[in-house]
Amino acid sequence: MEVTEPINHRLINAKDACFNVRKAARAVTQFYDHCLEPAGIRATQFTLLVSMASVAARTLTEMASTLVMDRTTLTRNLKPLEKLGYIETIEPRDKRSKAYALTEKGRETLMKGIPLWQSAQHKIISGLGQDRYEHILKELDGLTKIISEM
Numbered sequence: 001m002e003v004t005e006p007i008n009h010r011l012i013n014a015k016d017a018c019f020n021v022r023k024a025a026r027a028v029t030q031f032y033d034h035c036l037e038p039a040g041i042r043a044t045q046f047t048l049l050v051s052m053a054s055v056a057a058r059t060l061t062e063m064a065s066t067l068v069m070d071r072t073t074l075t076r077n078l079k080p081l082e083k084l085g086y087i088e089t090i091e092p093r094d095k096r097s098k099a100y101a102l103t104e105k106g107r108e109t110l111m112k113g114i115p116l117w118q119s120a121q122h123k124i125i126s127g128l129g130q131d132r133y134e135h136i137l138k139e140l141d142g143l144t145k146i147i148s149e150m
Contacts, residue, residue, distance in 0.1 A: 021143070028124075035120035039113040044077055046117060049086060049110040052102045057090050059099045068144060081106065 013019045032043035041049070051066060052058050060078075064071045078100060081087045086106030090099050102110070125133045 017143075031124075032117070032120050035123075036113050036116050039109060039116055041109060041113055045081055045086075046110070046113050048077060048081060049102060049106055049113070052087060052100060053107065053110055057099045057101045059097045061097055063100070068148070 029043045032046070036043060036046055039046075047067070048063070051063055060071055060074060063069075064074045067074065069077075078087065082089065082100075084105075085103055086109055087100045088103050090101045128136065
């Protein structure tokens with residue numbers, strides 16, 4: 001189908017949920033990447049390490065569900081962590097799926113990242129204010145739930 005009328009991209013971008021959520025996500029990710037740089041990890045890697053720190057082992061399916069990521073993207077993000085020795089593949093209960101666990105090196109890296117993450121959190125909360133920050137988190141959670149039910 002050919003578009004015959006000019007597209008007002010500014011209007012579309014201003015009102016587009018996907019564009020604006022992704023734009024904010026890129027800005028937040030870049031900020032956290034910069035803040036976590038002294039620990040030698042990026043925001044996505046930090047999130048994955050945190051996700052694994054609370055349990056002895058996580059299957060790929062469990063992590064993908066928790067993080068709302070497809071398994072292919074998650075696998076692609078886990079490979080560098082495994083290469084760096086931060087995580088390891090372990091024998092899962094169900095042999096049909098892969099499971100991962102945090103290594104000691106991964107735990108040490110995570111521990112280096114936590115104060116940097118806390119500092120980043122503090123800067124964001126200070127910039128937004130506590131009430132606005134909590135409101136944004138609540139709205140993002142609501143958006144995630146609504147989208148997952150569609």
